[in-house]
Amino acid sequence: MILFKNVTKIYSSNSTALKNINLHIEPGEFVSIVGQSGAGKTTLIKLLIAEEKATEGEIIIGGWNITNIFEQEIPTLRRQIGVVFQDFKLLPKKTVFENVAFALEVIGASSQKIKKIIPQVLKIVGLEEKANYFPEYLSGGEKQRVVIARSLSHRPKLLIADEPTGNLDSINVQEIINLLLKINQFKTTVVLVTHNREIVNTLKKRVITLDRGIIVGDQSKGRYVI
Amino acid sequence: MFFSIFRDIKIAFQNFYRNIGLFLVTIIIIILALFSINLLIVLNILTNASIDVIKKKIDISVYFKPETSQDQVFSIKSRLEVLPEVENVQFLQKKDALLWFQKKHKDDPKILEALQELDDNPLGDSLIIQAKKIKDYKTILNILDERQYKNFIYDKDFGDYENFIDQLNLSSNKAQQITLIISIIFIFIGILVIFNTVKITIHTRREEIGIMKLVGATNWFIKIPFILETIICGIFAFSFCIILFYPFLYIIQPLISGFLEDYNFNIVSYFNRHFLQIFGWQFVFIVILSIISSILAIKKYLKV
Numbered sequence: 001m002i003l004f005k006n007v008t009k010i011y012s013s014n015s016t017a018l019k020n021i022n023l024h025i026e027p028g029e030f031v032s033i034v035g036q037s038g039a040g041k042t043t044l045i046k047l048l049i050a051e052e053k054a055t056e057g058e059i060i061i062g063g064w065n066i067t068n069i070f071e072q073e074i075p076t077l078r079r080q081i082g083v084v085f086q087d088f089k090l091l092p093k094k095t096v097f098e099n100v101a102f103a104l105e106v107i108g109a110s111s112q113k114i115k116k117i118i119p120q121v122l123k124i125v126g127l128e129e130k131a132n133y134f135p136e137y138l139s140g141g142e143k144q145r146v147v148i149a150r151s152l153s154h155r156p157k158l159l160i161a162d163e164p165t166g167n168l169d170s171i172n173v174q175e176i177i178n179l180l181l182k183i184n185q186f187k188t189t190v191v192l193v194t195h196n197r198e199i200v201n202t203l204k205k206r207v208i209t210l211d212r213g214i215i216v217g218d219q220s221k222g223r224y225v226i
Numbered sequence: 227m228f229f230s231i232f233r234d235i236k237i238a239f240q241n242f243y244r245n246i247g248l249f250l251v252t253i254i255i256i257i258l259a260l261f262s263i264n265l266l267i268v269l270n271i272l273t274n275a276s277i278d279v280i281k282k283k284i285d286i287s288v289y290f291k292p293e294t295s296q297d298q299v300f301s302i303k304s305r306l307e308v309l310p311e312v313e314n315v316q317f318l319q320k321k322d323a324l325l326w327f328q329k330k331h332k333d334d335p336k337i338l339e340a341l342q343e344l345d346d347n348p349l350g351d352s353l354i355i356q357a358k359k360i361k362d363y364k365t366i367l368n369i370l371d372e373r374q375y376k377n378f379i380y381d382k383d384f385g386d387y388e389n390f391i392d393q394l395n396l397s398s399n400k401a402q403q404i405t406l407i408i409s410i411i412f413i414f415i416g417i418l419v420i421f422n423t424v425k426i427t428i429h430t431r432r433e434e435i436g437i438m439k440l441v442g443a444t445n446w447f448i449k450i451p452f453i454l455e456t457i458i459c460g461i462f463a464f465s466f467c468i469i470l471f472y473p474f475l476y477i478i479q480p481l482i483s484g485f486l487e488d489y490n491f492n493i494v495s496y497f498n499r500h501f502l503q504i505f506g507w508q509f510v511f512i513v514i515l516s517i518i519s520s521i522l523a524i525k526k527y528l529k530v
Contacts, residue, residue, distance in 0.1 A: 049440065051530065078442035089437045093244040105233070106443040150441070 001027055007057035009043050017043035019213045030184045032192045032200050034224050035210035041193045045162050049081055050074045079107050082151025086163035088143045090135040097131040100150045107154050117153055125149045141172030148179055158189045165196055197224040238454030248427055249459050255423045256463030259416035260508060264471050266412055267504060270405045271496060277398045279489045281360055286384040288370060289323060290350035294378040299351045306355060311362035316354040323352035349380060360391050417515060424456055424519040432527040439530035449524055456520040460512040
């Protein structure tokens with residue numbers, strides 16, 4: 001469960017990213033957060049992974065109040081969340097296998113466990129043949145699938161996808177969305193941040209619309225309305 | 227714990243291999259810094275060796291009066307030999323003493339002329355005394371000045387050296403001070419250069435550090451492989467420096483032999499004998515510097 005209570009984020013006196021946000025996401029939900037550039041979508045994600053701290057209000061994830069989270073607690077929080085970024089954020093000098101393994105290494109998984117889990121995860125994303133490739137030899141779609149594999153490997157309860165299709169062509173976009181839906185079927189909460197109207201409209205899932213830092217719409221089977 | 231260290235070392239070696247292009251610059255810089263410091267050590271050794279050569283050429287020549295018997299000379303020799311300050315006492319017969327005296331004063335025509343005017347050898351037997359340390363000559367001279375010996379001794383030719391030794395000691399101390407100051411400056415420059423090179427290397431990989439943080443890695447989980455990589459880099463540079471420095475020593479050895487004639491000084495043997503003292507601290511220094519510089523350089527990028 002994700003809970004935002006009256007959350008405001010102010011970067012500077014003339015830059016308020018989020019204003020009085022109240023939000024409740026149930027476990028296992030698939031939620032799309034939409035809005036134009038500068039609407040506050042990325043700030044919302046940054047607050048969820050404690051990259052930024054709220055200026056006002058409270059944020060609770062899975063019963064853990066992370067509003068004033070200590071620096072040393074942040075890694076523990078992030079290990080319970082899978083994050084998929086638009087710009088992939090893969091470690092360039094590590095192979096596909098090693099990139100996925102890294103997420104397991106940080107939680108202290110044994111080599112045996114890593115060797116067992118990774119082929120399974122790579123099979124889910126269709127990259128079992130490319131385990132020994134370095135990111136520079138992968139297409140954009142493949143890179144994004146590696147990122148999804150990495151964020152899945154430690155079985156997080158929450159998967160955040162920040163514009164995961166922003167750098168992909170239409171075929172790859174559909175593949176990635178299908179993967180996210182598949183992950184959601186295993187009861188993982190998925191928060192998809194996007195401004196891709198077509199995706200949101202075909203998903204027929206809950207849509208939260210942000211505009212200039214304010215929630216202007218929250219529909220259970222919504223559409224992209226802005 | 228051991229599993230984690232093993233994995234960290236494995237990752238560090240893997241990263242080192244995969245980022246070799248990046249580390250190459252760091253390795254070259256460290257090699258140059260260490261090479262410069264070792265060059266300074268060679269200079270210091272040579273300065274000390276040169277001063278030793280000069281000091282070894284110093285002795286006290288004691289010329290006895292012709293009427294002094296050999297037994298009396300030998301009894302003085304025996305007394306001197308048991309002194310802890312004395313390195314060696316050599317006995318010269320009357321005839322050899324004259325040759326020795328002439329040789330020592332070959333640049334003094336007045337003394338040579340005076341000797342030629344005399345029909346007989348004015349000198350008796352002689353003793354050539356070498357002290358262990360320069361400062362010990364004063365003690366030996368004080369003993370020779372005792373009243374009991376005054377009647378036997380014709381001349382002692384240490385007086386000429388006294389001024390020279392004082393100057394030599396002064397120059398030797400100054401040379402050591404200058405070398406120390408230059409060494410400190412070089413070490414300081416070396417630290418700065420190595421630190422900045424490590425900083426640039428880590429700066430190039432700042433995005434990687436950010437990604438690791440976003441995936442949930444703790445600061446130490448990220449730091450340890452980076453520290454180990456820098457240590458590996460330092461050890462590589464250190465090893466290469468030794469590999470390059472020894473041929474350099476072999477090249478300069480003939481020049482040193484020519485410079486320090488009769489001294490039988492071998493710079494390669496010197497480095498072999500003092501290998502641990504010279505390179506041991508450099509190894510410790512480079513490891514500590516690698517740890518400190520990588521910890522400081524990475525700190526900035528861990529705030530994600």
